[in-house]
Amino acid sequence: DAKTTQPPSMDCAEGRAANLPCNHSTISGNEYVYWYRQIHSQGPQYIIHGLKNNETNEMASLIITEDRKSSTLILPHATLRDTAVYYCIASTDSWGKLQFGAGTQVVVTP
Amino acid sequence: EPEVTQTPSHQVTQMGQEVILRCVPISNHLYFYWYRQILGQKVEFLVSFYNNEISEKSEIFDDQFSVERPDGSNFTLKIRSTKLEDSAMYFCATGEVVTGLDRTTYEQYFGPGTRLTVT
Numbered sequence: 005d006a007k008t009t010q011p012p013s014m015d016c017a018e019g020r021a022a023n024l025p026c027n028h029s030t031i032s033g034n035e036y037v038y039w040y041r042q043i044h045s046q047g048p049q050y051i052i053h054g055l056k057n058n059e060t061n062e063m064a065s066l067i068i069t070e071d072r073k074s075s076t077l078i079l080p081h082a083t084l085r086d087t088a089v090y091y092c093i094a095s096t097d098s099w100g101k102l103q104f105g106a107g108t109q110v111v112v113t114p
Numbered sequence: 115e116p117e118v119t120q121t122p123s124h125q126v127t128q129m130g131q132e133v134i135l136r137c138v139p140i141s142n143h144l145y146f147y148w149y150r151q152i153l154g155q156k157v158e159f160l161v162s163f164y165n166n167e168i169s170e171k172s173e174i175f176d177d178q179f180s181v182e183r184p185d186g187s188n189f190t191l192k193i194r195s196t197k198l199e200d201s202a203m204y205f206c207a208t209g210e211v212v213t214g215l216d217r218t219t220y221e222q223y224f225g226p227g228t229r230l231t232v233t
Contacts, residue, residue, distance in 0.1 A: 036219055047118070047205045047224030048157060091157075099169040100145055100209050100220030104157040 005103055006031040006094040013109040016086075022079040024108055026092030029073040035096040037068060039077045041088040042107070048091065051077065082112045116140045118225035120206050126231045130195050135228045137189045137206030145209035146189045147222065148181065150174070150202040157205070163189065196232045203227045 009027040016022040028037065039051040052059055052066045054075070059066045065078040079086055091107040119138045127133050139146055148160040161171040163181055180192045189208075193200055209222040 042157070045151075045203060045227070047207070047227050048222075050221050050223060053219055053221070099162045099164065100147070100222060101159050101162055101170055102147075102149075102157075102222065103159065104149075106156060 008092045010108045016082045016112050018114050022082040024077040024090050027074045028094045031072050031094050035094045037075050038093045040091045043088040084112050087112045120225035120228050124229045133193050135191045135204050139208035143208035143210050147207040148191045149205045152202045198232050201232045203229050
């Protein structure tokens with residue numbers, strides 16, 4: 005699976021959009037980009053995933069560049085409850101194994 | 115909304131003792147996983163389980179570890195002889211396959227975890 009690179013931390017103001025970048029320059033054509041988050045030692049929570057098209061669900065939007073070497077997770081209106089570590093994972097594993105990195109610690113401030 | 119549950123929430127055991135961590139998966143899920151997270155470190159994959167057998171395991175998952183679905187509903191992780199370094203948060207996850215027009219992907223849902231403390 006491709007290695008992903010994320011900034012270690014970022015701050016975001018409550019009510020504003022949070023844009024979380026992820027680099028995956030070695031991603032292969034059949035690898036999906038998954039995003040999970042972990043709120044203070046709770047179990048990781050699935051957010052969204054995509055292959056090459058942009059995706060949106062009730063939690064977030066995922067923008068993947070045309071060359072697929074990077075992506076951005078967008079939380080449209082960040083709330084204090086969105087404070088968490090966000091993980092970007094590239095995976096093609098046929099059994100769904102997830103390889104977590106260090107992620108980005110996002111702190112939403114009032 | 116269905117969720118994965120885990121028991122106990124906290125387990126304290128002495129080194130060398132056996133522990134069993136339990137998980138109740140989401141009912142229609144067919145893929146099961148255990149992960150662990152040592153305090154302050156990354157979440158690490160341990161094992162995946164499908165169709166009543168292990169489909170993949172990591173180097174961490176040695177002979178001291180085993181998994182099973184004893185009654186078709188619960189999913190358990192057993193550590194036969196615990197070591198101090200087994201102290202961690204253990205997360206169970208269950209997954210479903212999402213099949214679309216051009217893709218098959220996995221969405222995993224994690225339980226709240228069991229904090230294992232080995233003394």
